[in-house]
Amino acid sequence: MYEFEIERPSSVADAVKALGQEDAQPLSGGQTLIPTLKARLAMPSVLVSLTGIKELQGVEMRDGALWIGGGTTHATVMHDAAESYPALAKLAARIGDPAVRNRGTIGGSLANNDPSACYPAAALASGATIETDRREIAADDYFQGMFTTALEEGEIVTGVRFPIPQAAHYEKFIQPASRFPLVAAYVAQFSDGVRVAITGASNEGVFRWTEAEAALSERFDADALDGLTLDGGNMIGDLHGSGAYRAHLCGVMTRRAVQAIA
């Protein structure tokens, strides 16, 4: 690591102010940022820790949706969302290992938008709303490509509002080394249609598989996916699998998610 200052504000307002300093960077659970700093791949002058801000914490029902504070850890979601949104709680329960789950936060995951992260799939498939210190952003507008989001410089994810589907399931196929998704599908069934989000597969990051959504909205059955394929051309190809393999897995994971619900 290079040397940096650290600030620990106790309110979002103070955090935003601190982030106005030159080369300041927010620090939430640090599951990506700390290894990046240790590898000397980032050189912030000030780290603004968000973990001491009470208003970023919590899992609760608000106006029929599940609100999760941006600074809430995966472990907390795993426990506190188990009754209100079990599919999301199960997703949280399978992120990383206990150490990761006890440090990593939902806001950090969404702000980073790793193309292989789990939470973006849940947010996109659930049609969640991302709340920040200055506005609300629909998930459909929020994810803008690999490690890219609609967030502005210094903007903090304060919370996420998840509409609760009638049923949902997250089916993950892990990359054997990192245990991130190689491909994972989140299927959410609402009264007005089905949403399907895929993570791990695309060079563009998380995306909605609209053909699958249309077919499943028509008839919610794994067989409805027959004949639907994705193009491997723009899929990630690496040591762990080609684009064609990932495209194939998108179908398998989506099908299995539907079977788990049906």
Added chain:
Amino acid sequence: MPKDFEPSSGIGASSKRREDIRFLTGSGRYTDDINLRRQTHVFFLRSDVAHGRLSGVDTSAAADMPGVLKIFTGADFAEIGGMPCGWQITDKHGQPMQEPKHPVLAHEKVRHVGEPIAAVVAETLAQARDAAEAIVVDIDELPAVVNMKEAVKDDAPKVHDDLTSNLCYDWGFVEENKEAVNKAFDDAAHVTTLELVNNRLVANPMEPRVAIGEYDRSAGDYTLYTTSQNPHVIRLLMGAFVLGIPEHKLRVVAPDVGGGFGTKIFHYQEEAFCTFAAKAVGRPVKWTSSRSEAFMSDAHGRDHVTKIELALDAKNNFTALRTDTYANMGAYLSTFAPSVPTWLHGTLMAGNYKTPLIYVNVKAVFTNTVPVDAYRGAGRPEATYQLERLIDKAAHELKVDPIKLRRQNFVTEFPYATPVAVEYDTGDYNATMDKLEEIADHAGFEARRRESEAKGKLRGFGVNCYIEACGIAPSNLVGQLGARAGLYESATVRVNATGGLVVMTGSHSHGQGHETSFAQVVADMIGIDENMVEIVHGDTARTPMGMGTYGSRSLAVGGSAMVRATEKIIAKAKKIASHLLEASEGDIELKDGAFSVAGTDKSVAWGDVTLAAYVPHNYPLEEIEPGLEETAFYDPSNFTYPAGAYACEVELDPETGHVTVERFTAADDFGNVVNPMIVTGQVHGGLAQGIGQALLENCVYDEDGQLLSASYMDYAMPRASDLPFYDVDHSCQTPCTHNPLGVKGCGEAGAIGSPPAVVNAVLDAMRSGGKDIGHIDMPVSPARVWEAMHG
């Protein structure tokens, strides 16, 4: 033969590992736990290109950075010896291998990503690292050679300009048999051919390497604290060949070491650097490897590309075997690298079978990659994998049962001289196969397959045998084969006045549990409580010159030295007892910690005899010296030959290609067993590494020599959830005939014996799904399986 019941102490008891109390409570003392007064820290600036000419290393700006004490470059080591290689291979033309210079810090050229170019010694690690970023390195990049078959072409870029090519050696074994082998192939009723890759691995011990050099200016003494499996070997190699320090001025300490797996056998540049720099800087110099550095500086393992052929007669008897292997050496020769694909590999090609004619060809090749050397099993897993995959392929081509084909060709009479220069002293391969079929419930497999198929999964059963040569090794033999070291082992047994013992062994424990099992042996010989015996290892100032721990040698060789020293102790103690009991020495018997006169009730306790040795008031001083301390060096007359049969049952998801190991069964013959629990644990660990190689682990370079699997994000280590509960048995015991304990060694078996069973099982599963592809390379990743199923 196995004992009918397990004793509660001594040889054969599952005594709990006494060292685990400190390991499990965080009170172990590892090298990184050592911090010396006025200690400094070194950071190594490492090459980020695989191959290039070093045209300049400008340290002037860095030297002025805060906290910097001294910066070293290759030029500082130009007058000092390079890293030595401990084994010279003679090629098939009778010529010595090509042996390149191996500098402590890169000089004139860099040859792999991770090679140290400069070393910054500073007050803190952060300061050293800051300064390293200010060093300006000019490298004229050269094309890298990564692929071995490309590397040996005439127009390939040369890794070492002063060598004639990238070929280290072209080894033929046994060269005199080559024509006879070829003729047997001409006459064969059936020939099975297989081309395969033994994937490159990174050892990944939990504890990364650490070195601390210290220099005492007043005495002129050096001390190196290091994460080593063999501190005396490091003292000899570094002292004599690199830094020119005589042994009496150099102490090497390897305290608790958190896993070695072979990669901590070798002498590394960082050790030599810290020792050298401690004097140059005038203060202790410490280096702790980061995990990222470990990936690109610890010697890697395996990395063979092989074509192997088996000739059979019309009755399916094996008549000849020939192999053609390319073995990657990496950019430099690591300490024992040349021996691995030759003497530790070629001599095992007979396996458990009486194939009369064998010819092994190995081309060792330099590439722009991290040096490759011994990793758990070292050469023997490569031999086992080829042979046992080939036999399985032959069985399917001939439509015979793979177990039956193996049994038909087993060696059944011992001693058995193989056509590849070794003599198996004892074994019973049908016994381990019988045991395997029983505990693997082979008969119940079809029912389990149907259960899997009902879930939409394919199920496969794979089996293999293995044999290894352990207890390395007879010194006179390995000397003829090119070893530049002896391979005996040593022990000093010091009996204290009140009867407790300290055993100072040349073996080194880095997870094996020697402190427990070695104590069991000595306590059993005397008939005293195990807790009266303390095992000391890992410090050249405290232990006699020993060769360390690798090659499953510690009990077979180090334990034998300990037995010999204890026998000397007992012989002398009997003399003392005979004096105290006023009886003739020949009538003295030692049992349960007491000396008695045969046929009488006269006896004297162990503690009375040991006290007399140190308080010799009533003592035969005219006949024997006071004191009770003996040393023995044991040099084995042969290798030991552990062997066994393994079975793997996998479930394969045809939609994703994901393979899970549902059952794994190991039936081993380790000869006599001192601590069954520790042996079981050793097999468990070996299996984890073997299954890891088969399914998960893969060290991959791109064509420019960049390491793609350089962290745990891309290098897949096996985890508990990847592994089943194993069924491990070692009740088949044919004791070794030539060491006093009748033991064979168990540390590497699991890693040697498991990969072929896994791959054989995967191929069996695929065949049951209608896809007979003949072979699939490791690691059998989901993507590879899926591509094979749908290709």
